Amino acid sequence: MARTRKKFGNQLPTQAVVLPYVKKRSLFKEAIEIYEKTGLSSYTWQQKLLESIMATDKKGLWVHQKFGYSIPRRNGKSEILYMLELWGLEKGLNMLHTAHLISTSHSSFEKVKRYLEKMGYVDKQDFNSIRAKGQERIELYKSGGVLQFRTRTKSGGLGEGFDLMIIDEAQEYTTEQESALKYTVTDSSNPLTVMCGTPPTPVSSGTVFTKYRDKCLFGELKYSGWAEWSVDSEKEIRDVDAWYHSNPSMGYHLDERKIEAELGPDKLDHNIQRLGYWPVYNQKSAISETDWNALKVDEIPVFKGPLFVGIKYGQDGTNVALSVAVKTDNGDIFTEVVDCQSVRNGNGWIVKFLKNTKVSQIVIDGASGQKVLDDELRDFKIKNVVLPTVKEVIVANALWEQGIFQKTICHAGQPSLTKVVTNCDKRNIGSNGGFGYRSHFDDVDISLMDSAILAHWACATTKPKKKQKISY
16 A cells, blocks of 8 residues: 655745855754754754855855744744754854743743753853843853843843844834844844744734835845745635645644644634734734723813914825814813825915914924925915924924823824824834834825824923013
8 A cells, every 4th residue: 555645834935035145155054963963853944944044155244134034833933043043152153032022032041951951061061051031141161152032122132242133023023122132233243133933913013024024025125035934815724725835844743633723713813823924904003092092082172272283294295184283271182183185286275274273383394395385374474384303303203102191182083093093103213212103004194193293292392472461
């Protein structure tokens, strides 16, 4: 009776961007040999992926200074990291392994330590290990190689320099964490950053992994590589072919029975976690629905003080939005959008509104139309116009965030404003930690919220004019 041939998962990425390299210059065989001293063996797909990650050029520099990969859960993607780290310890590198959770970071530390012991190394004799959770460290005496384990924070790693940086659980890697960590490898003569994870779920906090993937796939990054095992559209939960398509370790330690045991009612979660599917709405909003809805008022409050206007021309020059803000009798700031129109309609509707409304201050931002509108308003003798500087825009965004979390902003629940506020992500402005916002969706214009931010800033920072005191 003929033996049934064993079926394996897809050994090559379903999508990849790998820069050209000469195979013999890749150092992956060194890493594989060191790893196999543990008594473990590596899979074909792991070897092929490691070959790309560890490719070097004629000068011995890494072909990819950054490499990211996404693989569904329980396939052994972390083993790639351990292969790299064991090799790095042997080669005397200074390395940082970061994770989202303390438990994950500690588990990786325990795994590398156990592998060293399987290779015949003895703790405190051949290497030193520090087990303190959140501050784990391994140093191999003979080479001087050091591997530190940390959970990611906004300041973690600052002031330190590393040759190899690992970003585990990269789907949770935030822009703030990236700002703190990305410069820690620049002092190295041959730096390498490796990110690995799964596609973000709808509640994932990170955005860096998604943006890196998009830019790699569109060829917008230098010295960067990407590989993923994924499906290009949602599949049925029991689509066995999709299991083999997206899970390279099928036929090794993963099999159909194990996947059948984990099946549940959540189709989307199965597609993300088991099939590597990248949904289009995979980002957690910088401002949550819960936080925004908590500021909604059922009745328009009593206003106290003058009206302030914010006008924002969108970055793509398509639309212009106008919002108002005014203080309430309890000291909060009420804001709402008046309108958002195509710039093709001209500025007539804006001028009409401002001519017929008593306004204390008008803030206009957006290079595409800022100056034109300012000149038009001068012609109509409309004064009190402010064209904010970059620093002032940064302050405006910070005050908006502060107002939301301190609950000093209120609104009437406009659907258009709610949609953009609760589907946005932060973007860096300047080099000192300043930020603005961008929309998650191409068809939702962030200028809606930006105009409200400008109006809020003017209302929050303009001091009321003192009435002239007359004495007799």
